[in-house]
Amino acid sequence: MKPSDLVVCPLGLRFRGRRFPCTVGRGGITSRKREGDGATPVGDHRIVGVLYRPDRMVRPTDWAVPIRPGDLWSDDPKSEAYNHMVRAPYPFSHEVLRRADALYDLVILTDWNWPYSVPGRGSAIFIHRWRRPGYPTEGCIGLRAQDLRWIAPRIGFGTRLIVR
Template identity: 60%
Template sequence: MRWTRQGVLAFGRRLPCTIGRGGLSEDKREGDGATPRGLHHVTGCLYRPDRVSAPAPWALPILPGMLWSDASGDARYNQMVLAPYAPSHEVLRRADPLYDIVLLTDWNWPLAETGRGSAIFLHQWRRPGYPTEGCLAFARPDIRWLAERAAPGTPILI
């Protein structure tokens, strides 16, 4: 996969996508809203089993209490954690459909550097052109199509 201003080129198709409200960054920081430039890789896939079927046999269901740590000073920074978890975090089982299908990336993972940013995912967008907090976001049918094809290790060039 490769990001361009016209969308992500993946598996012979161009998929419209949005990036972070902070644009692209060579020096990603937690909370800056930027999408980090560089070569990243798909590391996993999560999905909401109460809303969609598994997009791949290796995808993991998002269950109640699953969170993602964005607490840069915590030992579990930029990792999936389970509630209860007091440090800052993002809820993976959201009320909206943005995380119904999520491709995880290796940005600042598995050994997270404090403050370099967390939770750079590929997920559904709110609407075309609406920026993310640093992720890549796609139309619902496109994120499903992508998740059906992008196995762990698939490169993502931004």
Template identity: 60%
Template sequence: MTPFDLVLTPRGVRYQGRYYPCSIGKGGLRQDKREGDGATPRGIHHVVGMLYRADRIARPAPWAEPIGPNDLWSDACDDPAYNQKVRAPYGASHEQLRRADPLYDVVWITDWNYPQATPGRGSAIFLHQWRRPHYPTEGCIAFRRDHLLQLSRRILPGTRLIVPQR
């Protein structure tokens, strides 16, 4: 591990010697992640993208891309675009990236089952804002808004997210 890794611990995510409280999936931590289980997958993942709401916040990092009004994320296991960013109109099951609430004002995309997705293995493990302290996610890792914004200015593409095996 390096000081530039994001490491999930019982105290939160550790980054450069500091701990950031976070929420994880309602299904806990799992080695055998499946679509819909609500679990956060164990392993070493990489941050491969960052999206943000340009109508709500300034660009958090030079490499962040704005979320458009028609941007969606496919979670349809039987669709060729499974676990990919897609655009409306889109008939298969999906998640809105441009939400009414602030949860996705900044979203980091990880390489969990992405970009080459295995159907049913789980989609969209993002890092994003939490609803409230320790309120579980659908498998993502979520932070307090100010912490997420602070980290967004510091991380780089390829930053490792380590979710320990035990």
């Protein structure tokens, strides 16, 4: 592990000598991730992107991509675009990225089951804002908004999310 890696441990998320409180999926941590299980997958996951709401914050890093109206994330294993960002209208099951709440105002993308998605293996593992302390995600990593904003400009394409 390098200091530039994000490491999920029993006491939170470690990064650059700091420890941040975090939440994981309602299904716990698993080595057998499946679509809809609510679990966070074990592994070394590369950071592959950052998304943000330009109407709610300044660009957190020069490689961050704005979330526009109509941006969605496909979570339907029947779709050829499964586990990829898509645009509305979209006839398959999906998540709206431009949400009314602040959960996805800033999203760090991992390479879980991406770019070559295996149907049913589980869609996106994001690092995003948590709902509240201790409240689980659907499989992602949840952080306080201020911690997420501190982390985002300090990561790069060599950064990994390590979940043991």
